[in-house]
Structures are given as structure tokens and as C-alpha cells.
Amino acid sequence: MKSTHFILIAITCLLLILSSCTGKSSVNILIMNEGKVTVKDKTVEVPVVEVRQWLEVSDTDSLFLYNEKNEPVAYHYNDDRTAITFLLPIAQENSQKNYTINAGDPGLLDNLFSFRQQKIRVSVK
Numbered sequence: 001m002k003s004t005h006f007i008l009i010a011i012t013c014l015l016l017i018l019s020s021c022t023g024k025s026s027v028n029i030l031i032m033n034e035g036k037v038t039v040k041d042k043t044v045e046v047p048v049v050e051v052r053q054w055l056e057v058s059d060t061d062s063l064f065l066y067n068e069k070n071e072p073v074a075y076h077y078n079d080d081r082t083a084i085t086f087l088l089p090i091a092q093e094n095s096q097k098n099y100t101i102n103a104g105d106p107g108l109l110d111n112l113f114s115f116r117q118q119k120i121r122v123s124v125k
Helices: 002-020 048-055 108-112
Strands: 026-033 039-047 063-066 083-091 095-103 119-124
Touching (some): 026 048, 039 119, 083 095
Antiparallel strands (some): 063 095
16 A cells, blocks of 8 residues: 555656656757758758747847757858758758757756657758
8 A cells, every 4th residue: 555655656746847847948859851862961940930939038038059969059040030040960861850949058957858848840851
């Protein structure tokens, strides 16, 4: 009986922890290469309106872009500031890359343990 209560309490605590990590401070960028050739040094554009919608940030807030290795990636805005652009070094055929845009500069643990439900999908060819 005591072990059943302990398990229920542990599961409840775990669910509370996981649900608290789903804040709106970051969003995944899923870059999909659905083609049959490897793409190299491709410029990727992510609509700013979608980023701002998911992150609920203003035009003056700082954004930080990270690659799959959680390394910072340089990005720019296009001329009319409607998209964030950055260079995708390589995407193998029929593969997917996962980048993250954060509002603010999170620490490594903050970024790794954020269970992001928000995704922006971008196709490259």
C-alpha cells in the first residue's frame, strides 16, 4: 500500500515538473529536406510572425538561435524584417534538422530540459 502511494506521488510530481517546463520562451524550428539530394549551405527563412506568435515577444526583444548541438547560430533579418534568415550547413536527403529559437539567453540546462510543444516547419530543397 505504501509503495503504491509513493509511486502515485512520484508520477504526480513528474507530471508537474514536465508541465512547468513547457513555457513560451522557446520554439522548435524543424527544417525538413524531403528531397532526394543533400542540401549544402542553404539559406533558411523562418517567418517572424510565427516566431513572435509562439514566443509572445515584442519587436525589441532579443532572440537567440541554437542548432542541434545547442551551439549559437548567427542569424539576420531579411530586408523588410518579415523573416529570420540563417545558413543551414548541410541537410541530408530525406532528413530533418532541429533548431531552437529562444526569447532571452537560456542556460544549457534550460534549453535541454524545455519540452517544447511549439514547432515551426520549414522545407528546404
